[in-house]
Amino acid sequence: MSKGVTLKSEDYSRWYTDVITKAELADYGPVKGTMVIRPYGFGIWENIKEAFDKRFKETGHVNAYFPLFIPKSFLSKEAEHVEGFAKECAVVTHSRLRATSDGKGVEVDPSSKLEEEIIVRPTSETVIWAMYRKWINSYRDLPLLINQWANVVRWEMRTRLFLRTSEFLWQEGHTAHASEKEAREEALKMLEVYREVLEDVLAVPVLTGLKSESEKFAGAVDTYCIEAMMGDKKALQAGTSHYLGQNFAKAFDVKFQNENNKEEFVYATSWGVSTRLVGALIMAHGDDKGLRLPPKVAPIQVVIIPIVRRDEDGKKLMDYINPLLVKLKEQNVRVHIDDRKKISPGFKFNEWEMKGVPIRIEVGPRDMENNQVFTARRDTSEKFGLDIESASQNIVQLLEEIQNNLFQQAQQFREENTFTVDNYDDFKAKIKHGGFVRCGWDGTEETENAVKSETKATIRTIPFDENPKDLKCIYSSKQAKHEVVFAKSY
């Protein structure tokens, strides 16, 4: 850990990249647009993944795995209107390499050209629905509640670690139901799972609501979303859940025999979150000293640093610390002892602050004399002594406090930067400085487009708690159809 990071206030985007690099969360891969998720970053993702996976299973879903490769022809089935279609994706055209004639390198063997090109999945709807056609015959086969954890590829040249890379990791739920009602309930149920994990585990408050027509997923009837505010007051779409109606069932001819022996197209949903949530964590909680991790997703919740000034103190200190260590582990606290030699305590403090470990404990000879440990909270920077005997209970409680505090700080920040306006001048004045702006919208795409081109802000969501009754559209001044939240976004 050589130096600190660029200040947030100075250059937010550089601050973001600095934190990722210095906290060793991720790195750039050798092929342009690709990302390596380093162990510390992956440890965070594993905790996020587990929080979702547990809830998916509790709500009756099962995991499966579908192929990476999709026949090119499937993509035209998916696209509602192929005309004007342009999709950035990785196309596989050959299946063999061979040695070059000088024997020093490799080249593509032209004789291995494929008859039909293959696409690396940008998402798995098409291949999954091709299989559902085989698996679904009767209402007895429904509902089918399948989730997949996988890598997907969308060609991106403007890389931004965790937020925009050509390959990323995600989960995609794809469910099939016998009725519209059940499918709509499923889409909302999974949105609620998303909200819960974001708020209770990642400590990131989110708005829940519907997307406007122009912002929704092309194949969906309705797209629900969770939207979070980042530290630069921009919005980040943190997850989406789609009610797909019978669109995919019709495209892939998936019918079932209902209880009255009649054939019907299946009703569907899909929903997904991705490694971009690691980016959300960084931007929602990070500060000028680096990452601040909510305890529930922190790979290390407590780091203990023995302050050894003379070699002979080392063993004594470890004996002193050990009972605390055991107790913390018994309480499932993820604790790490940093006993690296030849590295100064100051260097270690900075490193663990950068990595956002919620609680740092320092123990030196004087603490030993006083029967205490010296404790520092990453969220508030508070420092205080804790009695060694009762330290483990205090720490467990403290972790909970930090979890809550990070959520409250993020929520307060969002509230301070959320504005309600009733005219376009106020709208422009507010949106210029970022934040969420709540206002009336006449429901037309023209208004959306005009506001976007004039201010770069888009409708992030039509929140579930909207109340458009007495509102006018800020742009057209017509009666508002919806109360919406505008923001600039990632």
Place this chain on the structure above:
Amino acid sequence: MSKGVTLKSEDYSRWYTDVITKAELADYGPVKGTMVIRPYGFGIWENIKEAFDKRFKETGHVNAYFPLFIPKSFLSKEAEHVEGFAKECAVVTHSRLRATSDGKGVEVDPSSKLEEEIIVRPTSETVIWAMYRKWINSYRDLPLLINQWANVVRWEMRTRLFLRTSEFLWQEGHTAHASEKEAREEALKMLEVYREVLEDVLAVPVLTGLKSESEKFAGAVDTYCIEAMMGDKKALQAGTSHYLGQNFAKAFDVKFQNENNKEEFVYATSWGVSTRLVGALIMAHGDDKGLRLPPKVAPIQVVIIPIVRRDEDGKKLMDYINPLLVKLKEQNVRVHIDDRKKISPGFKFNEWEMKGVPIRIEVGPRDMENNQVFTARRDTSEKFGLDIESASQNIVQLLEEIQNNLFQQAQQFREENTFTVDNYDDFKAKIKHGGFVRCGWDGTEETENAVKSETKATIRTIPFDENPKDLKCIYSSKQAKHEVVFAKSY
């Protein structure tokens, strides 16, 4: 579950595919060579994965994620001799699709041709070592103990579900060390983790040992392996662990400053197991009624089938079963109630037998009168009543018994089909009928090749417990260099 499966004795290969299809473990994907892992098969894989992952972490390893895409040029660094190189793999050459001029389909946009072709990883050594070059500078950065769970692609036209598909899931450990000694210890440590999981979790006995020169991984100094015997007496390589020496460090120029301030190339290992282990499970334990799953990997360990003859019995039965259900869940038993209506008990029995659920419990009105539940073991087909009060303890014990019994059966089968011979005539007579044949080998590739072309058998391993001292080579009659195990294999 319409009918049973082809008999093992009749057509082993068809039996294998039938079991996979009827137990709903996997299906063929739309692109030739690809596989869909269905929820039940994926549930097994999740349990296998968890068993390994837990042990990887306990032995100090961390997970990370490296990109799917590898620059073509990296492949020539890996290949020790590029001359004669031919690699079946998926080559990405373009990055965009567009609508066809008639607007009805999609085609590859020729203007999106890549400057350098990209390879879909067949394994990640090259991209990982390119990163290690950036991350490793000093002995303080070592050891680096990283594992990755990922999908990899090797072009395969002769598909065999779980055993040979163009895409498969695996884990690949890639570690870097400051000394040969430490790296060699690591390779052996991970082989021992593999042995433990295979034997204690999958209930599949394995031989541990070294590969011969011709069977080892091209980039390795030494390849260690675990080899298992399948139900048709063929060998299956279930996992490998390589000591790579400084080969990759030299190819990717990865040096570190040692404690004496001298630059040195890093020492390396790699090790992997894959979804082929699901195939190993099927073939090691399956019988003519389908799958037989060891409890530790079974997604469902106990299935309870209420035998409802009159509708009014339904609720009573559930009230009767419920306390047992609660107790089983408290003891972390994975239990499932099959209360599907309009499906006969006989049909359900067959289905759960096919799916290999270790214990089936039937409860009907008469069992209720007798305060018992009727229990069937999948491994032995034994059936007996259990007192409802003590059933949960008995079942937990039974699961352990079944786990052990499956291992013992497989071990006995292997012993019955392992032979020791001291001359080539006996060798040929034995190997003709399959099984493992232990004998002396002179250590030459010529002998290996001759035996292979005459009998199709290869050296599966030089077992750690070899004792070649008084042995002669079965083929050349020269003094044996090693005692080895020959077999036909997958």
